[in-house]
Amino acid sequence: MNRLNTELNLADPDAFYEKLIETHNGLTEEESHMLNAKLVLLLANHIGDADVLGEALAMARAGVGGGDTAATAAV
Template identity: 60%
Template structure:
């Protein structure tokens, strides 16, 4: 299964809102745990090892290309 990196969400704004809501009222540790659980659930759903490795590579490259955040910044915790 090839990794689809093209926009593929039927309702991207609704998903983003739900993702932000998932983090609402969580502390940093709980937010990180929720992210990890979501990643593992979606990885299990995908199931294909090669696709998951490609996704990991893309995610790592995206972080390497992004400007550094300040130490106090929070990415998704609302």
């Protein structure tokens, strides 16, 4: 079973962040949300492992929205 890699795995994280911000430049808030959704779906398709994706979803959801973060974080 594959596990979600949470260790730094980008050769140049600052360059990636800069490119991500540049990609959003000039977009409305709605367009920016659409870009993020498309990016998430493209990367999820690339990963392709349902267990890894479930783990990522749980980690991303933990602490957001005031829900039951303990239940959400457990995958």
